[in-house]
Amino acid sequence: MPKAPVSPMAPPASFKWSRRVFLLLLSAFVLTPLFVMISSSMKPLQDVQGAFSWIPSSFTLQPYVDIWTTVPLGDYFVNSLIVSVSATALSVVIAIFAAYAVSRYRFRGRKLFTVTVLSTQMFPGILFLLPLFLIFVNIGNSTGIALLGSRGGLILTYLTFSLPFSIWMLVGYFDSIPRDLDEAAAVDGCGPLRTLLKIVVPAAVPGIVAVSVYAFMTAWGEVLFASVMTNQTTRTLAVGLQGYATQNNVYWNQVMAASLVVSIPVVAGFLLLQRYLVAGLTAGAVK
């Protein structure tokens, strides 16, 4: 990553002090929920059912064992994984072709296509939820194909947000790859499709990684479609986590342990790929 510009003058004390105070407060704001999540996940049940305490009365890893049996967390995990990976893969592959066309060719309808894709990005999810729900119900009634409650149906609805987003980001990224590369390949006798696969895609790996991670993250955290389009067997983590609330109380220690377990893969992936993500964002969104 390029270094940020450094002002040649050392910042004055007033700047340094205000920086320290601000960053300290901000860190506290950011860290408190993370601390609560981690510490409560290691507390015995009576600790999370009484008044809040910063430090557990006794340290236990039992919640991490119990989360798998109180609710079928493993099944939810598998469902979330299948749905998120499929939606990501599908939208990124299709977006690569579309973005290449938009970035490298001038054709009739190009403007219309980009404007449509861009504008569907801003549409509220609820706008698509109601019709898609009814369309799925109708297809189920007339053909017997049960899209409602199936993973395939959920994947399809996830494309409503991951596809336009992937196309938009990749067009920006492809635009930042010098055309000289394509032209050199064309001179060497490469056809357009080979140029895309052998030259542009490899050069755009950081952007493709960034888009994939974003698409996966949004799908992994999606709640609206998952709450309407799933049933007992296809429920994702987003909906399934609410199962730790029983009639009388909530197993908060287990909720926190489960939240942590489902977060670790995405957070780890995000932090590992951070440098790509920032590069991808710079090329895609800022330019």
Added chain:
Amino acid sequence: MRQRLRRLRHPRGALPYLLLLPALALELLIHLVPMVVGIVMSFKQLTQFFIRDWSAAPWTGLGNYRMAVDFSAPVGQSLLNSFWTTCCFTVLSVGLSWLLGTAAAIYMQDAFRGRGILRALFLVPYALPVYAAVITWSFMFQRDTGLINHVLVDQLHLMDEKPFWLIGDNSFTALVVVSVWKSWPFAFLTLMAGLQNIPRELYEASSMDGAGVWQQIRKITLPSLRPVNQVLVLVLFLWTFNDFNTPYVLFGKSAPEAADLISIHIYQSSFVTWNFGVGSAMSVLLLLFLLLVTAVYLFLTSRRRDADA
């Protein structure tokens, strides 16, 4: 060679369309058809009796729209309330997220010890799955077992009685806090990327002229960030205005009146009271409003950009 290059830019034939074909087919399937269906639905009297076959539902013309905007009747009144709540929520959440993101990005523009760790830490709320983060906040906002009341009442003695945070008027505050917590890192990330594009010569030249840090921020950094901010504020606005995840995980299917955001309001009117016709009319109205705001915003920002040039 010149010939070839020109051909690369202006290809004859169908290749770009072939490349677009899968995307076009899917766009049709997931966006265009549902939108047309949604608009048709909004003109029908689509109650639970017609869920199995929505095309059999009777037409009602503009009836659903009239019902949604009849502010003297309960449905219209609650929609108006929800719309107003969403506007206040969006202005507060976007404003605060932008402020925190800008301050953090500027303070962390120069290298100092621990900068890398802090930057990674600040990105964690953004990377966390929304429901995991919001569930944690809802635990912190619990009246008897939560951290917030423990700190405010037991430790700082700021209040005598433990307030409820997830029902009643306080729920609005809770919603804004959670929303800012998870969206400010996006502003931070985007603005950090924007800061890297400012040429360092500008800072060097201005400090030769004797400008201090605060002056540089006001005269160089903030103006240079304007194009980034124009996109950032629009994106934050649209995300926040349409946000469903945060209120749904925080409050469940029916949010308290003070925190009844528009998307959860439409969800509630459609899936809880099973009136899809009115729900669709509300979504179409929401879309029209967002299109209008975006168009006005883009018009104003582009005019300002022309004036600058």
